[in-house]
Amino acid sequence: MADLLLGRTQDNTDVSVATDDLVTHGFIVGMTGSGKTGLGIGLIEACLDAGIPTLLIDPKGDLTNLALVFASLSGPEFEPWIDPAQAKADGSSPAEFAAKQAALWKEGLAPWGIAEEQLAAFKAKVDVAIYTPGSGAGIPLNVLGSLQAPQTDDQEVIADEIDGYVTSLLSVVGIDADPLSSREHILASNIIAAAWAAGENIDLPTLLARVQQPPMRKLGVFEIDEFFAPKDRQAFAMRLNAVLAAPGFASWITGQPIDIDAMLRTPDGRPRCAIVTTAHLSDEDRQSATSLVLSKFVTWMRRQSGTTDLRVLLYMDEVAGYLPPTATPPTKKPIMLLMKQARAFGVGVVLSTQNPVDVDYKAISNAGTWMIGRLTTERDKARLLEGMTSTGVDIAAVSDAISGLGKRQFLIRKAGKNDTEQFGTRWARSYLRGPMTRDQIAAVMKAAPAVVPTSQAQTDAATPPPIATQPEAPVPEAAPTLGAAAAPGA
Incomplete structure (x- = not known):
């Protein structure tokens, strides 16, 4: 068992979640700008640092930032990834703004005991692979063929x-x-x-x-x-x-098969951060690709032996459209199954959303650990509190605490506990520059090794790094839409 550092309380006490608690699953909720993405990326980094592989479902493209860890914390490393619009708004040249971002990251990481040496060690022990079903920008996935x-x-x-x-x-x-x-x-x-x-x-x-x-x-x-x-x-x-x-x-029928073993670990045993990003797809195609990956993951999971500690983390960002309260998209069945059965196999599932009204709390009620950030409306807060009634917490106290949360501040209710704790999130190693375009993903993956299925005797992995403040996501480039092809006169 390992403790995964999430942040610190106001009195500077570390707040962590134990890996065996994550086997009972987790739920992260917070409005845009709450720091939800940074918290999720920090949790993923902590798992990887502890040697635990992660499979990430990334419908918006934010989690690709995990490929942006810069070991020397220098301006030239940051410059290709800064947002030129932010540099212009800052009144800086791209090089000047990149230097400021590098300094910001260095300053932000220092209180957490992370400097160039620790970043280099993290990069050496972790492999990051970005999979792009329906696109050759990252590692293409043969999801249908x-x-x-x-x-x-x-x-x-x-x-x-x-x-x-x-x-x-x-x-x-x-x-x-x-x-x-x-x-x-x-x-x-x-x-x-x-x-x-x-x-x-x-x-x-x-x-x-x-x-x-x-x-x-x-x-x-x-x-x-x-x-x-x-x-x-x-x-x-x-x-x-x-x-x-x-x-x-x-x-859709070229590239790597969905080989979960190869997606989770390199041939030499290093944990892999496998990011399946679908930001470039239509809503319908995102559903299809995600459902196929989750179905393969369920099959892989059921082949594993039982364990009480965390074997792998499955993290789903912006889960609302995949786990709605009433509708039954193809993703809903495997998510429900994972929330009910994955614990026995050492699989932790963490679901994240900014829309607490639009998720099925029959599934969320299976989550032992809840992390709650700022919420947009009273309706969102009321729906969340209604969903928490089965957790045993003091609902009135939680309601008051949520109203007072600032940016990067969260309440955590840990598995088996009836109380909550407020904390500020730690600084992520990854540069949080916001969603990457397909060209940027291609540039990251071009410099990475290649991930080859376990049935073949080679390596194809992706080794990028992560973190920064969260700008508005650029509009992703469109990918071929399969659903549209089947519609006319079908």
Whole structure:
């Protein structure tokens, strides 16, 4: 067990969270400008420093800043990453502003005992890899093209992985499918299950062909043509083909497979910070890519032995759209499952949001550690306090404390405790410059080693660093949108 330093109280007492407490999961909430991103990045850095790998789901692009750790704390290191608009507003040249940022970071890290030597040691022990599904800017992920059978005989695991893949695929195609009633979902799932049972790994073109000519005669008690008429199967195949034929589809079936082992550790055993950033995607494609990664992660998790300490941290930023209170996007099922089952496998899940009204508290109630920053409205505060009623804290005291929080100030309720503690967050090692563009991600990853799946005998990792004040996120460059390709006349 290790203690992960989060910050300090007003009387200069360290505030930490134990790794075995994080196995009971965590929830971070705070409005824009509260310091929520800095707190999350600080927690992730502490895990990595303790040798714990992290898998990060990054829909806004803020977590890519973990690739911006500058060991010498010099202006020239910072200059390529500063915001020119901030430099102009400061009345400084880019070089002058970069020097000021370097000095700011040096001054901010000093009270935490972090200087050039500690930053260099951190960079040496940690590998950062930025994965960009649907784009070649970072490490591309083959999220749709590979249908390799999971290495398990557990039928529940197999069924969950098939369900995750098919639900995400149909979402891309524009079909909101119920696994129990949708003919498309049932047929595609049975085709994949039959192939895997026969020891066959198939691909999307093969799946499309078998939709037209299914390998089974019956589904349930019905003949296949009665259950799903040939003309309707042909229409379904045409929708799948529209995605395959889309100009941007190649970027979704090239690159690394979703190999969780390779994403979490380098071949020499160093912890990896695996950042799956989806800021460049449409909302629908973010859902699909995230669901596929989470489904693979669940399968990987269930192959692990049980442990009471933290084996890996899964961190999801801005989770509201992926875990809504009423709707059921494809991401919701794997998140709910992880919040209920991951503890037994030593997997800690931390969910972060600025919209406490828009998350499902049935899942959040499973979180043992809550970290609460400034909130925008009384409605947000009321919804959060309602969600905390099961934690045993003094709701009135928490309400008063939230109202008095400043920037980078948080309340923490630790697992198994009925009281809260107020603290200020520590200074992050990473340069918090805000979301990176695809060109910036490409520049970071170009200098990094390459991450190769564990089934291959090479290394492909990414070794960047992080931190700074959080500017408004630049508008991300658009990526090919798969959902749009399937819509016309489908």
